[in-house]
Structure formats: C-alpha cells, structure tokens
Amino acid sequence: MQSQQDALIPRSRGNLPKVCAATLAAITIGGIMFLSPERLFGWVAMATLVLTLGPLLHGLCLLAEEMLHHSNTRYRGRLSRVPSACGLGGKTLLAAVLGILLLYGVGSPLPDSGQSWTLVFLVPILYALLKSLGVLGPSEVEVSDICEGRKMNxxxxxxxxxxxxxxxxxxxxxxxxxxxxxxxxxxxxxxxxxxxxxxxxxxxxxxxxxxxxxxxxxxxxxxxxxxxxxxxxxxxxxxxxxxxxxxxxxxxxxxxxxxxxxxxxxxxxxxxxxxxxxxxxxxxxxxxxxxxxxxxxxxxxxxxxxxxxxxxxxxxxxxxxxxxxxxxxxxxxxxxxxxxEFCLTTPPQQDTGHPLAGVRPCVPHGDWQHIEAESREPTLMISLDKPQPLKEPIEITDHFQEAP
Structure with missing residues (x-):
C-alpha cells in the first residue's frame, strides 16, 4: 500500500540543474582558456555585464510601476522594500559593478572597443523588452519550484x-x-x-x-x-x-x-x-x-x-x-x-520462568502456536532492583607486585 502511494507522490526537486550549469560553465571557460587565454577575463567581464544589466534594466521598469501605483497599498509606504522586490538587489548590482571594472581594466576582447560597449548596452535593453513582453518569462518548472520552495501553493x-x-x-x-x-x-x-x-x-x-x-x-x-x-x-x-x-x-x-x-x-x-x-x-x-x-x-x-x-x-x-x-x-x-501495531499485553500462555516474558506483539487470535520463540523478542525488560551507585574509578598502573 505504502509503496504504491510513494510511486505517485512527486519528490522535491534537487540540484541537478545547478550541477549541469556548473559543468557547462567549466567546459566553456576551459575552452576559452585553451584557445585565447589572454582574452578570457575580457569575455567574462562582457558576459557578466550582459547578464546583469538586463535584469537591472527590467527591475527599473518594474520599479516605476511599483513606486507610482503600489507604494502605499502593497508596501504601506515602506519605500526601502520596493527596490529589492523589483529585483534590484545588492548581489546583482555588485556583479554589474565588478563586470564594468573588470572590462575597463583588462580591455575589450573584441578588436574594436566601441563594438564591445555597443553590445553591452544593446543586449540588456533587448532583454528588458523581451522580459516585459513575457518572451523570457519564467517557465512552469521555475514557477512551481519557487511556489513549492516558498510554500506559496x-x-x-x-x-x-x-x-x-x-x-x-x-x-x-x-x-x-x-x-x-x-x-x-x-x-x-x-x-x-x-x-x-x-x-x-x-x-x-x-x-x-x-x-x-x-x-x-x-x-x-x-x-x-x-x-x-x-x-x-x-x-x-x-x-x-x-x-x-x-x-x-x-x-x-x-x-x-x-x-x-x-x-x-x-x-x-x-x-x-x-x-x-x-x-x-x-x-x-x-x-x-x-x-x-x-x-x-x-x-x-x-x-x-x-x-x-x-x-x-x-x-x-x-x-x-x-x-x-x-x-x-x-x-x-x-x-x-x-x-x-504492537501492544503491551500478556500472551495467552506466558512462560513465567523466562526472564524476557511479559510483553508480546499483537497478533490475531489463534496464531500464537505458529510464532517461534525468536519472534517474541525483543521484549520490554523492567527491573525491580533499586538503582545502584556508580562504581569508583579504578586506577590501572604498570607496576607488578613480586611474589613473596
């Protein structure tokens, strides 16, 4: 019965997507290091900017809606909560700043630096547009994972x-x-x-x-x-x-x-x-x-x-x-x-001479003759002796007494 029910119950989602993403990132970075190691940091900086500036721009679009129409009804005038609710968190801002500094320090990975900065600004703007239109919206799996993880179902x-x-x-x-x-x-x-x-x-x-x-x-x-x-x-x-x-x-x-x-x-x-x-x-x-x-x-x-x-x-x-x-x-x-189920009742024919007699599992009436002695254990053992004090520690030395 229980195994049939367990086969129907969905398990909690694991970390396999994170493992796959980390594996792909390691393979890609390793390939870039093998082909052009001198441009590795430039590519990482540009990719970081493209990935972080897009959500930040989309967060600014959400921020305009929340500040103008929902600051009082949804946030009770606590404006400090609005930016984080729109995705403008400290981690995203920090990653974008580090990407800008890294790209500025190591230089552009492309021959023309102007093309790099054009790509950095154009891709986030298109990302914000597509995200607002729902083209890049979260999948059903992502929504389900968020709702289950935050107990929102x-x-x-x-x-x-x-x-x-x-x-x-x-x-x-x-x-x-x-x-x-x-x-x-x-x-x-x-x-x-x-x-x-x-x-x-x-x-x-x-x-x-x-x-x-x-x-x-x-x-x-x-x-x-x-x-x-x-x-x-x-x-x-x-x-x-x-x-x-x-x-x-x-x-x-x-x-x-x-x-x-x-x-x-x-x-x-x-x-x-x-x-x-x-x-x-x-x-x-x-x-x-x-x-x-x-x-x-x-x-x-x-x-x-x-x-x-x-x-x-x-x-x-x-x-x-x-x-x-x-x-x-x-x-x-x-x-x-x-x-x-087990109960603490006396068996029909209790062996009073056995030190472990006194407790048995509940079984249908008439089936006791089919139960071997080993199946009656473990049983509850209750001692009626008074509690004894702990023994004093015994010192063990390496000295041996010689025979007289």
Whole structure:
C-alpha cells in the first residue's frame, strides 16, 4: 500500500540543474582558456555585464510601476522594500559593478572597443523588452519550484488550514470517542481492531468526492456517528465536531468497523477546477492534490498531538472500473495497520520462568502456536532492583607486585 502511494507522490526537486550549469560553465571557460587565454577575463567581464544589466534594466521598469501605483497599498509606504522586490538587489548590482571594472581594466576582447560597449548596452535593453513582453518569462518548472520552495501553493495553505482548524482539534479526542462508542455499541466491539482506531483520511487524486461513502461502494455501510465533540472555537460556543463510523466488508465477508472520511479541502480543489476564472485546470488540480497529500503528511509527522491517530489513504483515480476499489483499499490499510501495531499485553500462555516474558506483539487470535520463540523478542525488560551507585574509578598502573 505504502509503496504504491510513494510511486505517485512527486519528490522535491534537487540540484541537478545547478550541477549541469556548473559543468557547462567549466567546459566553456576551459575552452576559452585553451584557445585565447589572454582574452578570457575580457569575455567574462562582457558576459557578466550582459547578464546583469538586463535584469537591472527590467527591475527599473518594474520599479516605476511599483513606486507610482503600489507604494502605499502593497508596501504601506515602506519605500526601502520596493527596490529589492523589483529585483534590484545588492548581489546583482555588485556583479554589474565588478563586470564594468573588470572590462575597463583588462580591455575589450573584441578588436574594436566601441563594438564591445555597443553590445553591452544593446543586449540588456533587448532583454528588458523581451522580459516585459513575457518572451523570457519564467517557465512552469521555475514557477512551481519557487511556489513549492516558498510554500506559496494553494495546497500548502489548505493543508495547514485542514490541520490547524480541524485535525489538531479532533484527533487528540478520537480515542476517547471510540471508547465511548464501543461502550454503547457492544455488538460492534469485535469488529474494532487496534489498527482501525484511527481516523482514515481519504484523498482521491481526482478530488471528486462523494458525501456518502456507500454511494461509492456497496460494500461500505454507514453504521453510526461517534459521540460529538464540542469545542469553543472562533467565538462559537460549543461548536460540534463529529465523525462517522462505517462498516466495511472485505472480500472474505469479514466486517471491519472504522472511522473514515474524505479530506474536505479536496472540495475546494474540485470546485476551483470547475470555475473558469480560477485558472485551475485538471492537470493543476491533480498536481495540487499530490502536493496537498505530501504537505499534510509532513505536517502530521511532526505533530505530537496527532501521532498514531490518523492514516492518510491516497486513492488512485485509475480504478474506476472496479466497483469495490474503495472497500478493498480501506480493508487493505486496516489489515496492514493490524500487522504494524504492537501492544503491551500478556500472551495467552506466558512462560513465567523466562526472564524476557511479559510483553508480546499483537497478533490475531489463534496464531500464537505458529510464532517461534525468536519472534517474541525483543521484549520490554523492567527491573525491580533499586538503582545502584556508580562504581569508583579504578586506577590501572604498570607496576607488578613480586611474589613473596
């Protein structure tokens, strides 16, 4: 299950573009040094000027717009922030100044110095024009990398909102709610395994979710709701948070009770993709759903309040032909959790003479005879002896006592 989900989640972008760029630069500079080493610094100076003056001129064009129309509304009158926001940073200015000084000191690499300075001024001006027209605009990969690196995607905001506004409030109370539910529903107690005492958060890739799980799969039945949790929130006294219990039938006909629900922010993704003004098509929606899953997983992994109280289930949208895909996926995750869970309970036939007896992993009833002695270890060892003081240091010398 987990390997199938990992195959769908995009990894963070690495440093391969930087390595390729550095390799190309090293090869090019090495070739120039081999062909005409006396003009190397002149070419480097000219290239530096061409590359830095273009962004600086484009930054001046942006600066005019920001200063005239947005200095108060976007920057609250803090004019010192405008130049850096337009790309007129200290590093770019410093590189341009060093390029000018280097070109002035070593001379022009071209036979006619006037041609060099014409090229230096003409190329940046054309760069600023093409950049303003969008011809040299950032690619989709660059925009995606910037948004992911600076946590500016829609998925990042919705994942944090889902965690702070919902999961962090309800997950710490989930275990008590399940205990209260089992106390009032004695007939369903055998259907609750330790692995099912978590909130199953369903995340379909197509973000098209149903408000009733039984509408997606007839092997899933609504059973009842857990006791309501009332929390004072944002001026609302006793705001109600609730979870629904579903009974899921496996392929073997065995019933499993669990608390399952879709991640509600997926409704926002789907509705945005249906609005033309949102500029949010199906490819962007799928990418944002994957990023939402990845971000939410990272947030919950760092949350002490929610640890071991949830299970994220990513649903692939390529199984529309299977009417029981949802129930099979849920049961598969429940069975996997049963194998992963361990409890501190006494085995049915405890060997009291063994010094390591007393703790065992949770296994299905009746399977203990198939477990070898080695599989019962490691176990928890608790000593009842009083703590002993540390030993005094013993001096070791090279002197030997002679025999009397």
């Amino acid at each position: 829609v998925a990042h905001g919705l994942a944090w909102s889902f965690y702070l506004g919902y999961l962090r409030l309800v997950l710490p109370r989930l275990n008590d709610s399940i205990k209260s539910f089992c106390a009032t529903h004695q007939s369903s107690s055998p259907c609750w395994g330790r692995g099912s005492r978590k909130l199953l958060i369903l995340i379909p890739l197509n973000a098209n979710i149903s408000h009733k799980l039984e509408d997606e799969d007839d092997n899933i039945r609504f059973y009842d709701n857990l006791p309501n949790n009332e929390i004072d929130r944002a001026g609302v006294r006793g705001r109600v948070y609730k979870h629904s219990v579903y009974r899921v039938l496996g392929e073997d006909g065995k019933a499993h009770d669990c608390v399952a629900e879709y991640a509600t922010p997926l409704l926002t993704f789907y509705n945005m993709s249906q609005e033309r003004s949102a500029g949010f098509g199906e490819p962007e929606r799928r990418q944002q759903v994957l990023l939402f899953y990845k971000t939410l997983q990272n947030i919950l992994d760092q949350s002490l309040e929610c640890r071991n109280r949830y299970r994220l289930i990513l649903l692939n949208d390529e199984h529309d032909d299977d009417p029981h895909y949802l129930s099979k996926t849920i049961v598969g995750h429940l069975q996997q959790q049963e194998k992963e």
